[in-house]
Amino acid sequence: MAPAAGAVAGRKNWSAECRNMWRVAGPVILTEIFQFMLGFVTAAFVGHIGKIELAAVSIVNGVVEGLAFGLLLGMGSALETLCGQAVSAGQLQMLGVYMHRSWIICLSTSLVLLPLYVFTSPILRLLRRSAAISAVSGRYARWCVPQLFAYAVNFPIQKFYQAQSRAWVMTAISGAVLGVHTLLDWLVVARLGRGLVGAAVVGNVSWWLLNATQFVYVVGGSFPEAWTGFSRKAFASLGGFVRLSIASAVMLCLEMWYYTAVLILVGCLKNPEIQVGAISICMNYQLWTLMVAVGFNAAVSIRVSNELGANHPKAAKFSVVVATSTSATIGLIFTAVALAARKQIPRLFTDDDILVKETAKLGYLLAATIFLNSIQPVLSGVAIGAGWQSLVAFVNIACYYLVGLPLAAVFGFNLKLNATGIWVGVLIGTVLQTVILFVILVRTKWQKEAMLAEERIRVWGGGDVELPHVQETRRTRR
Template structure:
């Protein structure tokens, strides 16, 4: 018993060493966007609405796809680190830069034609025009994401995460200062806000790249190589699976918001859902930290051919995140009538939001488990399987049930959220069953094969003893 307790403590410390700074980094980088919205809000209602739509719909779309494409590195880099084959990491990252860069180029027309696209979705012409201008100015941020995510996964796989947190913190302070100077004092308006956002994201990349080439990764980074252009097909396949898996989850919540907007009295219904989603987002940051941590731990241990250690990492990460989620759920249930008051003074909106408190608590608890299990899937390389599970649970169960409960049974936002929750619950149960029925020895063998084949033959180094 003492041995198990000691082992659990050591694994918990290892998990928190990764999850803690990842949580902080996610919060700090998300705050960059919040600061931009805050300064835009002081320019006027039109500017606030335009930037909110630009960030929530257009930039969120590009951000999600590129984050998903970059997540392929969590599988390959993590397993290569576990196998001690650090020389592969730089090649993997450069391949991911190529793939993400091309993806950003493909997504550029979405930024260029934001205005007519929003008008097709029956958005206000004034808002669409301003949002279109902002997204065109913000195109450099799209390519900043393409460079940022592969760098982050490269660092995470080697548990070099505190530097990312420090960089994000410093850049956030610079971001606030630059917005104050150029948007508020010098009066450059939305153009200034977009340019400051571009500068801030590229400052993050510049600082991370300087850290990369400063000699801290003598094995993993040996400079640029043409080998990055070879054997891209398998890498693209895994990147696409990762992107589809992640985007299906992000678009699920977007679809819920759109459905709620079709209800009668949409201002109140959308307002109530939006308040709840804000609380859910901040709670989700913790689970995403454990998502990254368990992805790194599982991929490292499978790459090192330690299947029992991989399974133990899953148990510790899931149980820790679930415990934190339980605490958050209790807080929400107890304070469900008070939490809306941080966002609104309108009695009707407070009342409608309070009704959703029970569902918010349950959603926060489920979302303390589900993202961690998704991290296990990324670490083990199950992205394609989880993508199919997401399609079935979210789009064939959750959304149709939400439509029936919300529109047919007249339960409004409450009914739509119930449908969403059923889909999330079903997905979580399936992932729990798959995870705990997994034959981890087989997964370790697959990891070895993945390093050899999916990464491409070019990285395999000759054996110094045999010359082969």
């Protein structure tokens, strides 16, 4: 009877943890889709203006805003560590302070990124883009400057919501704003013919409407303990907060830019048009599957930070197991679809038979990448929840940029394997990174992580006393 009772208890624990995980992952996935669709809808309307305008919007969205988006999202991800641990430690009053600190850091980062928007045109000309596309891209980027600062405000608010399991509110607001955005694009771009400037203004309005609605919900009394107004405490302990934010940004950006490097390398091949097109089609399909993994990334980071903050190390470890298993199972489904439909998926994007054939050849590599990317973001989420951003940043540099990309260059250019060789090299880097993160997880002492979480809450919460057992933990880890 005892083993049977244990099995029942295990199933109940697994079921309860799955519900906790999906309570965050589900709305985060939908929010990612809704906010991604803001740029997609803009590109769809601009595409009817002309090819140069569509190319300009694609470059600004994919390169300029992609760079800013990644950096600011990474900076804001520091809140996943701190807010999640503070919630379970009963320090709700610190959440508003943490969000305020993150706004200060993200807005300061936006000022640093501002020249990228202002000088988009000359930068693109230095990169040998056509004069016409460079000029149009530069004009569009300058009109999109308000969106840069909107990102800086949005990401900290998102983490504030997620840490308190209010992600569905964020999803509802994002869905409503997407509807308004689509209507405004139709009115301003399609009906009134305001062109690129009109599209940029609509984007600005939509992102700031998103921020304003989320902020009104915060200050309207929905978070009475977590938000008590702006505080001078936000300016205390900024040094440590900045270091964690930078580590989060570096960790995330190294991952986001890794597959961007694939497109850059493939573009350097001889006669790259077909191969770039094939890689782009694969990346588009992969992007949609990655949104699910991103949801689990956020969910596991919150669950781990919550349990560590509450001094429940075994529960934190169990959350990692459930999240990894669930995301990997969903990844297997997407992998099976990629393998079974590797000749049909390309036809969703093109009618060119040669391009369809080349894309189908990459189907096996796409399937392997999708499966790995159903696990790797979850492991990164664990790192964020536990506060290991600096460690994982070094792992990413070593695996991605010292192993993966050099191998990709050797396979693609020296061995003349072209796009297939480049992707194989990149895949090897991802496998290595995933294996190393698994080893780190297996060797993790979760009780020590819970003690360090307590220290982080005390020090960054405004305290200046370090507990004796935390000091001992630091000495042991060294």
